[in-house]
Amino acid sequence: MSRSNRADGEATRGRILEVAGEFLASKGLADTTSKEIAERAGVNMASINYHFGSRGGLYKAVLAEAHRRLIDRDDLDRLFASNLPAHRKLHGLIGFLVDGGAGAARWPIMVLGRELLSPSPHLASLQQEEIFPKLRIILPVLHEISTIPADDPVLWRCLPCVVAPCIMTVLLSRAKPGLDEVSGPMSREDLIDHLCRYAIGGLEAIGRAHGNEA
Missing domain, CATH: 1.10.357 (Tetracycline Repressor; domain 2)
Incomplete structure (x- = not known):
């Protein structure tokens, strides 16, 4: 993977985390969908799965980022x-x-x-x-x-x-x-x-x- 592609991937991952964090803070896990996160972040569902594996993986990453x-x-x-x-x-x-x-x-x-x-x-x-x-x-x-x-x-x-x-x-x-x-x-x-x-x-x-x- 080239340096620019890696930077783009990190930026996309960070954008998804930020959007997911905002949704989860306001609505909670049960009422937050991957679809609305993807739409707000300007990515497709496959991108969420690529970076986080699943909705659960995304939530786990959001918790870790919040604590950090x-x-x-x-x-x-x-x-x-x-x-x-x-x-x-x-x-x-x-x-x-x-x-x-x-x-x-x-x-x-x-x-x-x-x-x-x-x-x-x-x-x-x-x-x-x-x-x-x-x-x-x-x-x-x-x-x-x-x-x-x-x-x-x-x-x-x-x-x-x-x-x-x-x-x-x-x-x-x-x-x-x-x-x-x-x-x-x-x-x-x-x-x-x-x-x-x-x-x-x-x-x-x-x-x-x-x-x-x-």
């Missing part, structure tokens, strides 16, 4: 391999989540929200290929802040307690009427600082309680 846009593995690797203290790494992580959820395209966070609220058979693949590998990168920092042993199941329970408030805050901020209309406007840095203090306070409190139980 929310939080990218390479960004995580660079941040958590740095010499920053644990609190600053957590601050950076929350910054990734806020920026990823507040991006120009709304569909990634909406698609992931739909999948988590009404799981499909593809959630297991998303967990194994995107979610769990990223969580394993994050765990050592939560261990350092909370002092809970890295192999303790309690530490895993802390993960959604850190991530979920970030996602929900971004979702509520993008709603109409938005969270800002109730709580007042907040800059990006103020929001990240607020969420980071909340997360650190929770981690330290759980760590103290867990230590007392031991």
